[in-house]
Structures are given as structure tokens and as C-alpha cells.
Amino acid sequence: MRWISILLGLSGTGAVGFFAVREIIMYPMYFFELFLGGLTRGSIYALIALGYTMVYGIIQLINFAHGEIYMIGAMTALIVATVLGMWGWNTAVIVILAFVFAIVYSCAYGFTVEKIAYKPLRNAPRLSALISAIGMSLFLQNYVMLAQTPDYLPFQSLIPDFQFWEPFAHIITSVEITIIITTVIVMILLGLLIKFTRIGKAMRATAQDKVMAALLGINVNNVISATFVVGSATAAIGGVLIACHVGQINFYIGFLAGLKAFIAAVLGGIGSIPGAVLGSLVLGISESFFTGYFWSEYEDVFAFAILVLILIFRPSGILGRHDTQKV
Amino acid sequence: MLKLSNIHTYYGNIHALKGIDIEVEEGEVISLIGANGAGKSTTLMTTSGIVPAKKGTIELNGEDITYLPPDDIVKKGICQVPEGRRIFPYLTVAENLDMGAFLRNDNDKIKQDLAYVYELFPILANRRNQAGGTLSGGEQQMLAISRALMSRPKILLLDEPSLGLAPIVVKQIFSIIEKINQESRTTIFIVEQNANLALKAAHRGYVMETGRITMTDTGENLLANEDVKKAYLGI
């Protein structure tokens, strides 16, 4: 029985491999497009996944309301861009203000959610905080639904089609390249923040040992707040970028994006920052290939299948160790 | 300088400190000895504000600090090296020392202090870019003490500095502790199960049993005391 299943598995893998190699050789451009599409998708996941992984690293909580913070970033940008657009403001100014407002609003929400929903439960059983997180997520979704509408709202792309990019636009659009470059810049800045700044070091220390951090004079509550704020800021950037890419948003976009980014964070090893980035890129690219070569209608099923497989075979994720390095 | 009066501390229903009084004068080395579970670590954690007292007062130079949060207590000049050293395992040695100076902005003086601890423990200078978690137990204890010194404490609280270390390393650590006390006039409060060592190093000592102070005297007198000998020195 065992041999038969191994043989079946091998021949299955072989057939898929053969098919994939044949497709890649026959249509290399298509392969490349799928790859870049996956990279774009993965970049967005990474911007959101960072918030999950940093918060988990510091207080071992899955912040289920994080997807909503991302959605609020996109919504804020939509409102700012619509209003300023009606007033006929210059596009560049609109872009900058949309990002600034999105970041400020998302940070304010992220900060407040922690203070209201998680801080009072700091010493309660973990399940309480988790339930509180789910409650917050539902609350924010419904709140935005009532404040805006349940309908999809058109989002004017804030990122123009660059003239100089025209020759390459059929492979990767201006928006996609902007997403990838912005993500790279954000990652580098975040890396520098964590590695070299006073608050970054305090975040790492607090993630490793809260009591010891407090014994050295670090205000642990402030560090936790800062972690939520930083995670919210990157999610807001992701929210604005994806809204530009997709062209429409509603109150519900945070749910699936948040879930996917969470899967990416688990895939990379929750608690690890490099893991979140790696997991996001792997998930984004493999989703893109899966939908491009196999069944596009099973896109989301694929991500959940990956989640189940990691949880069974490698719960600590790609880069996670058992005592994973956090933050 | 530091004065604990009638301190009661609980963990839930467990009454860990049952009204203790301890006084530490400026420039002294004080040892608190007692068996495992007596409440020694709790005494330090209550002083540091991690497990606040339910009743009683803690004063530093006459100022009530009983209910200050931990970071404010460090600001007042009380720094603890906790039991088990608690080195940040994924921060480098240099970063661990940085965290000790977290509250300070006087960069020139921080550099001087860094040079001073590297001189006290040259091995740390060699290991400065190594992750804290990769150090040996003795090196971690040296790093933990150095990290606390980087906060320029007025009072250094040490919880079982000898725990799990080879005798020769213990000796080295204790001679450095005495040196720190003499050279920079830092007041030192040591908690130890190794009563012999701790009482020899101390000007005065306290003996603790199940949440109560049962005896206090000079280090010498306690070493000579028959009850102490029987209970803690194994003589």
C-alpha cells in the first residue's frame, strides 16, 4: 500500500512537473508575467503580514482586526482622493496626502484598538484576547459599512501610467512596479528601524523578555503601542496600493486580504519579520502560478490548503524555530 | 537609603511576603539569605515594581516609590539583575549593553561606562557582536551585571549571582561585585542561597524564612551564628 501511494505520488508530481516545464518552455513570457503578478500580490501580503507577525512577536496575539486596519487605510485614501479630486487639486499632492491621511488614520485605529480591546486583557487567558480581536474585526467592518455603504466604491488610480514605462507595460503595469518598489523601500526602512533605532531595539528586547525589558527601564506599554502603530502604517500603505491596483474597495476587503496575509505570516514563521516577507512572496507567487496554470476559481482554496499543510507538517513555518526570533 | 517597611506581597492567594522590613544604607553591601521558596526573589521583584506590594511602603531616600511602575523605579536609580540573568538571547552582547543604557542620553558618559564594563569583563569585549544566548552561564552573568551597570544605578539588586556557576567563576563574580561597591560607591543588595559567600561579601545580612525576616546582623556575626551555621552553612 505504502509503495503504491509513493508511486502514485511520484508519478503525479512527475506529470505535473512535466506539464509545468512544457508550459514554461512554450510560453516563457506568460511564466514571467505570472511571476511578476505573484510578486505584486506577495508585496501587498508582506505589507499586511508584517503587522501580524510583529504583534504576535511582542504579545503572542493574532490581531484579527489587522485586516480592518488595512481596509481603513484604503477607505481613508479613497475619501481624501475623492474630495481633493473634486476640488481639482494636483495629482501628486493628492497622492501624498492620500498616503499621509491613510497612514495617520490607520495608526490611530491600530493604537486605539490595542488600548481598548487588548491592553485590558494583557493578563487574561489568551483565548479572551483572541475573541476580543475577532469582535473588534467585526465591529470595524460593520462600522465602516454603516459609515460608507456596503457597495463597492470606485477608486481612481492615484498612480498614473508612466510614459517611460510604456514599452514594458504589457508585462507589468506602472501600478504593479510602484507596488513592488514601494514595498522594497518600506522593508528596508523597517529593517533599519528594527535593527538600529532605540525604539527598534526596545521592540526586540520586549519581544524576547518583557519583564527584563521593564527591569531596564523600558516602558513596555509604550513599546507595544509603537508596534501596533508601525504595523498599522505598513498595512495602510498596502491598503492604498491595492486599492489603486484593483480600482474598487468596500468594507469587506480587509477580511480576505487579512486572512491571506495571516497565512503568509504563518507560512514564513509567525513572529519572524524576514519570515513574514518570505512567506508573503512564496504565497503570492505560488498563488499566481496556481491560478495561471491550474484552476483560477480555486485561488482562495489554494491558500487555505497551504495553511492546513503548514500547520500539519511545519507549524513553526519556513524560518520559524521552535523558540522563534520575534520582531 | 532604601527602606522596605511591613511589605506584604501576594501571588493570587499565595501570601509570599508577610510583612518584611529591610533597610539598606548608602554604600553598603547587604545580603539576604534564605532557602528556596523563602521569598527572596519576590522581595526584589516587589522592590522593582514588577510584583507590587499589597501593603506596606518602599522608600528611596525618603521618597515613596511603592507603587511606581518598573521603568520609573529604574529612573530613580534602582536596577535589578534578576535570577537566571535573563539575557536577551537574540540581541548581541553590545545590544544587550545598549538596553542597559536605555534611559540615558549622555552619549559620552555611556561610552565611558561601556569602556569600564569591558575593562571589568574583557571577555565581553571579545564577544561584543555575538548573540547573548550563545554565551556560557558565567559570561551571561557578567553580561547581566554589566548591563545593569550601564544604567548607572545607585542601588544594584542581584538575585542569586552564583546560581549554576563553577566555583572559580563565582569567586571572580563576587570579587568584581566588591570592586564595583568600592570603586563607584554603588550600594549593593544581594540575594543568595549560597550563604557563606554572600555573608562574607556583605556588611550586613538578613535571613528570610517563608516570607518573614527572622534574623538580621552584621555579615560576620551571622556567619558565626549557630542557627545560621546549622540551617544555611551546612556545618
Ligand SMILES: Nc1ncnc2c1ncn2[C@@H]1O[C@H](COP(=O)(O)OP(=O)(O)O)[C@@H](O)[C@H]1O
Ligand atoms: N509567579 C509566581 N506565581 C505564584 N507563586 C509564586 C510565583 N513566584 C513565586 N511564587 C511563590 O512565592 C514564594 C516565594 O518565591 P520566591 O520569591 O521565588 O522565593 P526564593 O527566591 O526565595 O526562592 C514561593 O512559595 C513560590 O512558590
Ligand SMILES: [Mg+2]
Ligand atoms: Mg529566587
